[in-house]
Amino acid sequence: MSTTILEERKDQIHRTGEGAIDIACNRESLAGAVSQRACVFCGSRVVLYPIADALHLVHGPIGCAVYTWDIRGSLSSGPEIHRLSFSTDLQETDVIFGGEKKLEAALDELIDRHDPEAAFVYSTCIVGLIGDDLEAVCRKMSEKKGIPVLPVMSEGFKGSKRAGYEAACNAMFRLIGTGSTEDISPVSVNIFGDFNLAGEIWIIREYFEKMGVQVVANVTGDGRVNDIARCHGAGLNLVQCSGATLHLAQLMEDKFGIPFERVSYLGIEDMADSLYKVADFFKDKDPGIVERTQKLVKEELEKLIPELARYRRDLEGKKVAMYVGGSFKAFSLVKAFRHLGMQVVLVGSQTGTKEDYAELAQITDPGTVIIDDANPLELSHFIKELDVDVFVGGVKERPIAFKLGVGFCDHNHERKEALEGFKGMLNFAREIHSSAMSPVWQFAPRRASRIAAAKKEAVNE
């Protein structure tokens, strides 16, 4: 009775060109389906994690903290408190008698030890159940220690990763508006939804510097509490990533009237478009900005395009599948792969929305499989069916590709290679090239027999 795609999941899969897209999404993961998704806590943790001068205390049993210890390749140009894993390590007695006292004592101890600018306290499943009053403990400790101590209401079972993004944004929003906005240029932005993996935010900040745009706060890659506290002084919010910080941008628009633009720093068009969007937004305040931006993009492309062409020669016609957390990244990747002459045949995401999937259906070729909240058996099924050469995903997807003898590129938060910006596009091309062109695939049984069959066919002809 084995079945690859469970009946209840069939409406979460669509093929571009086969009728109007009406994909089911934003659903709870199906029990027993082995979803690739994590939980609410995970959503909050990954968003807030890169704020490097804050203490991130996970209130719960040890697992939640250890599995997220130094989980991202988020770099800091200064403090690195974020790379440590703090937990209240709740024990049975705490579960019975409540964990508030332990939380208070832990905050007391850790704030004294690390002298952070703020503390985020993450709620986990168990805390939601035993009913610890995080709000009260945080308020008390905030007064005692003189720094913001912010509860993050991220009980794991309260939805999906997306709900965690919202909890993270709500926690950060309490900081915003508390800092001084002096010295902020009218031509200024906040970078939202970038996590400075492998120093990517530094590449992007350099572009803005060259354009004459001040960056007030990185939210949250290489983030600082005091920058976030005064980021309501910026002229524009730039929101990358599908959902991680969109909620925060909306809150800021409502309260402070700061507009936002959705951007992406991945690939050539999206990177350039994002810079042009910013130039266009500020052109009345700074008439020279458009020209400076054009010059910057031109210079970068002159360096990049010839180099890309070398990789394209090898990669032309190869097929790609991708499974990403947020689907916004997928839009950029589909375009980036076109520059390498490659065809995307499968796009999946953990947390895409109806609008995201509709857009994916727009930009992908007929026959492309679009899938929401997939799992290992579905992914492996489509990798085989679509005869994929390279798979793009995160650590959990890697062994699925490798077992099938397929190249793999880690485009998730554990990556240690910068893939954003024009410079990142070159790194990306190089990585895809080394993933697809290695001779090892000749020895992987599934591909080996295929290559042998192709050779045999050639002889028969």
Next chain:
Amino acid sequence: MSNKTKTTARPNYVSTTNACKLCTPLGASLAFRGVEGAIPFLHGSQGCATYMRRYIISHFREPVDIASSALGEKNAIYGGGPNLKKGILNVMKKYEPALVGVATTCLTETIGDDVPMNIKEFRAEFGEDLDLPELVQVSTPSYNGTHTDGWHGAVRSLVEQLCTTKADAAHRVNILPNMISCEDVRHLKDICRDFGIDATILPDISETLDGPSLEDYVKIPSGGTPIEGIKTMSGSKGTIEFGRCLPKETGGSSLEAAFGVKNHRIGLPMGLRESDRLFEALEDISGTPMPRRYELERGRLVDAYVDGHKYIFGKRAVVYGEEDLVVGLCAFLAEIGVDVVLAGTGARNKGLDEAIAAVTNGVARIAPEVREGVDFHDIAAEAETLAPDILIGHSKGYRYAKAWGVPLVRVGFPIHDRFGGQRTRHIGYGGTLNLFDRVVNAFIEKKQADSSIGYGYI
């Protein structure tokens, strides 16, 4: 010479920084992965399964499918039973498992889900119409114990829930090997084969977590302890279980109590003397003297000890990780003249100090500080007084080794920053020899790196 360790109380910290342990259901999931046709199933919210998969995959570099009952808010209030049943049905449809290993999480333990009852109901509801897999359950609240408790708990559950009748006597040994590597399990199999005795090794992760490249993506990797093998453990000649810090009741003690299968509880066979115990137990159970191959291996190990002793004598080591791995490492390091200055585990109430005293008796030059419930903050707090020359443990100690400018020899789980953790050999004369080479070479490498002269002859 001292054989008494000194246990220092953990400093009075409330919080944990960079823990030296993992949570209970992770250990259970790993153990269930070592049974043929089995799929681990976590009864809790989706995140637990996903996080643990990610963590395990990073070490083994293998697909690790762990199902979840994916509980949401409503289930947390009204109980997770229905989702558990639905989840098992879905896993049956997709994976056709021979066994589903259900482990609880902090969520389902706290809301008080009665998993044994849910499983009983499940059998009653679907048992007539469907060909049900074996269903084994273990209680693994993550606020109680560490991943090693989850591991031992799952092993005991497998034995007690599957091996329920006295099987026919057979020339066979049961081995409950504790948390060793895939390569270690393969080594154990070789040893038993050379002794001419069949072995039921539970769990057997040698293939399921270190499989070959294949034609197709297999839903459940081949290998693992056969279920029939577990059911007939009651007919074996004896059980050998590794671990001096085990709970009182284990799979081995159960088999002894219920079916009179003699339980030989020995430490992890690391170092010469602890490995001798394994071979003695095998001689005893199989009635076969130690094969020449292992006599030679033992001899080579002693020879290497002698050849390498000057590189390492009197060096100071900090050792951390799972309680029994730490004991094994102490046994080994004491034999080669390396002084363990601190031996730490994240677990509590394991009798680590007595176990270390027992295995280092007569050879250790100093008694280490022994710490249970340790985290890396504790270890680091004493770096100056400890003045270690080497760290031996899993990858998570790297930032400290780097800060102190000393080598880290990676053993156990997880190895996240090196390649081939699943193929690391730790046990038996061969595994010890392998570890010995690595320890000696770590010091030689350090000496070379620190020297301004390009010595190519050290």
